[in-house]
Amino acid sequence: MTLLRRPGGVRTAVLVAGGGPAGLAAAAELCLHGVGCVVIEPRVEVSHRRPRAKTTSIRTMEHLRRWGVASQLRRAAPLPVAWSQRVTFCESLSGRRITDFDGAFGLTSRRADDFAEPGQQVPQPVVEEVLRAHLRGRPGTDLRFGHAVTALTEDSDGVTLLIRDDHGAEYEVRARYVLGCDGVSGVIRDQIGARYLGRSDPRPNFNVVFSAPGLDTHLGPAVQYWVVGAPVSGLIGRLNLTGTWWASFPGIDADVGSARVSDLICGLIGAAAEHEVLATDPWTARMLVADTFASQRVFLVGEAAHVNPPWGGHGFNTSVGDAVNIAWKVAAVEHGWAPPELLASYEAERRSVVEQTVASAESNMRALAGDLPADARVIQQVKRFEFYSLGLVLGYSYAGSPVIQPGPALTTVTDSTTYTPTAEPGARLPHAWLPGGGSLYDQLGRGFTLLGPAGRGSRLVAGARERGIPLACVPPPPGYPWGKDYLLVRPDQHIAWRTRDPDGIDLDVVTGRSGVPDPRPSG
Ligand SMILES: Cc1cc2nc3c(=O)[nH]c(=O)nc-3n(C[C@H](O)[C@H](O)[C@H](O)COP(=O)(O)OP(=O)(O)OC[C@H]3O[C@@H](n4cnc5c(N)ncnc54)[C@H](O)[C@@H]3O)c2cc1C
Numbered sequence: 001m002t003l004l005r006r007p008g009g010v011r012t013a014v015l016v017a018g019g020g021p022a023g024l025a026a027a028a029e030l031c032l033h034g035v036g037c038v039v040i041e042p043r044v045e046v047s048h049r050r051p052r053a054k055t056t057s058i059r060t061m062e063h064l065r066r067w068g069v070a071s072q073l074r075r076a077a078p079l080p081v082a083w084s085q086r087v088t089f090c091e092s093l094s095g096r097r098i099t100d101f102d103g104a105f106g107l108t109s110r111r112a113d114d115f116a117e118p119g120q121q122v123p124q125p126v127v128e129e130v131l132r133a134h135l136r137g138r139p140g141t142d143l144r145f146g147h148a149v150t151a152l153t154e155d156s157d158g159v160t161l162l163i164r165d166d167h168g169a170e171y172e173v174r175a176r177y178v179l180g181c182d183g184v185s186g187v188i189r190d191q192i193g194a195r196y197l198g199r200s201d202p203r204p205n206f207n208v209v210f211s212a213p214g215l216d217t218h219l220g221p222a223v224q225y226w227v228v229g230a231p232v233s234g235l236i237g238r239l240n241l242t243g244t245w246w247a248s249f250p251g252i253d254a255d256v257g258s259a260r261v262s263d264l265i266c267g268l269i270g271a272a273a274e275h276e277v278l279a280t281d282p283w284t285a286r287m288l289v290a291d292t293f294a295s296q297r298v299f300l301v302g303e304a305a306h307v308n309p310p311w312g313g314h315g316f317n318t319s320v321g322d323a324v325n326i327a328w329k330v331a332a333v334e335h336g337w338a339p340p341e342l343l344a345s346y347e348a349e350r351r352s353v354v355e356q357t358v359a360s361a362e363s364n365m366r367a368l369a370g371d372l373p374a375d376a377r378v379i380q381q382v383k384r385f386e387f388y389s390l391g392l393v394l395g396y397s398y399a400g401s402p403v404i405q406p407g408p409a410l411t412t413v414t415d416s417t418t419y420t421p422t423a424e425p426g427a428r429l430p431h432a433w434l435p436g437g438g439s440l441y442d443q444l445g446r447g448f449t450l451l452g453p454a455g456r457g458s459r460l461v462a463g464a465r466e467r468g469i470p471l472a473c474v475p476p477p478p479g480y481p482w483g484k485d486y487l488l489v490r491p492d493q494h495i496a497w498r499t500r501d502p503d504g505i506d507l508d509v510v511t512g513r514s515g516v517p518d519p520r521p522s523g
Pocket of ligand 1: 017018019020021022023040041042043052053054055056124147148149150181182183184185186187207283301302303304310312313314315316317318319
């Protein structure tokens with residue numbers, strides 16, 4: 001328990017500013033590693049009427065599995081994976097089918113060797129509720145809903161934050177580290193003098209959530225229906241199987257959207273249909289990356305650091321990836337087995353992943369529903385990158401990071417659609433199922449894991465023990481293609497080192513003790 005109440009304020013190891021997906025993921029990762037935090041989040045309740053993200057990627061589901069909440073999320077998700085794994089393009093919900101993309105967004109009901117969890121379509125508020133429930137009551141995790149960060153000052157020992165509570169009163173929190181997960185409109189980015197670089201798409205977008213219990217379609221189940229080549233174009237889909245739907249209209253601004261909302265909905269349906277509009281949400285696609293992700297003790301995580309268009313469903317998932325990366329490192333520093341220098345590798349590792357994601361989402365945005373002809377061949381050619389992106393979701397690498405075995409520098413993912421397992425240092429550990437049916441990932445330790453044949457590595461084990469580095473030794477699964485190698489796997493399941501001689505692994509490098517260059521521009 002790291003929290004100490006005292007007159008004049010609250011003390012904590014980590015303050016998480018913002019309890020959206022990034023903040024809750026960061027808190028879950030800290031909690032997994034036994035590090036306490038205070039989460040400050042202005043929203044008391046989540047809003048189901050503004051669902052935003054619906055795509056939870058394979059990689060995010062694997063993180064949820066590590067935290068022990070993957071099955072809770074599946075149970076809470078209103079659309080089971082088995083119900084549909086399809087995106088359908090059509091002339092309207094009651095019109096002609098043009099083409100389908102099956103197995104979109106990593107959705108599959110079959111057990112695939114390459115991953116421990118399939119993707120899941122689930123509204124973002126449901127994910128947030130599941131994570132809130134998971135964190136509630138965890139020792140050391142203090143969730144403060146209805147509170148907001150208003151300012152911070154940083155010194156060499158820690159950060160003092162000013163918090164406004166739900167009655168408007170202000171109090172102080174002193175934290176050793178701050179994770180700025182407060183999104184686009186938060187305060188942390190400004191407070192550390194960082195700023196977004198990039199641009200917004202000039203076209204407006206208009207989202208609607210509506211109730212239509214009697215609505216169905218002859219097209220059969222699909223997680224998204226794209227209506228193209230028709231007078232009204234856009235996307236429509238079910239939020240649940242009890243009659244709540246969402247629709248998204250690219251190119252429609254708030255005035256036109258509000259004035260014509262029912263015509264627009266019926267346009268996508270292709271017929272008059274009884275419905276009740278529950279909420280509208282105008283939004284703009286943005287391609288923004290902060291010029292720096294960190295000051296000394298404050299780290300920008302998720303949309304506080306970068307924003308991408310939603311096409312392809314990456315924003316929320318990239319935010320969770322950031323949160324995992326910084327939170328295990330902060331936990332390692334808090335436990336004393338890594339020096340604070342390890343934290344500088346956060347930006348070194350995440351910046352290129354983020355930049356690739358923004359570029360991919362921007363490229364998906366080049367052909368929106370209104371730009372596409374009702375031509376199956378063209379649609380298949382142009383849109384496949386949006387629905388099949390496992391190369392990006394699973395294939396990103398931290399190669400070239402200062403805390404990964406020295407080797408070639410970071411490379412961009414060459415094929416964003418296809419994932420090819422690799423055990424190169426920096427890559428996500430190739431997944432495998434075990435003979436008993438379990439996942440290799442479930443065998444890994446919470447700290448580092450040496451995956452390799454028994455009998456070698458005693459010097460490495462002794463070195464880890466001496467430095468207090470948690471290190472589990474796990475044999476490779478039978479038939480594992482890299483079974484003769486020793487793979488040092490980090491807490492985030494990325495490979496830190498690959499070798500035939502485990503005693504040659506340099507623990508100082510992988511924990512940042514050899515030094516990590518400051519990724520921030522000098523001067
Ligand atoms: C229409 C739409 C569709 C989308 N679809 C997808 C999708 O399918 N898949 C996907 O991956 N992504 C999608 N996204 C993007 C996704 O919603 C975001 O990437 C995600 O919410 C980012 O999470 P975050 O926690 O970084 O930021 P946020 O969700 O914005 O959370 C930030 C939190 O900080 C809190 N906060 C603000 N100010 C303060 C303060 N002063 N102090 C403390 N807390 C504060 C806010 O209340 C909020 O809860 C979509 C976005 C839009 C707009």
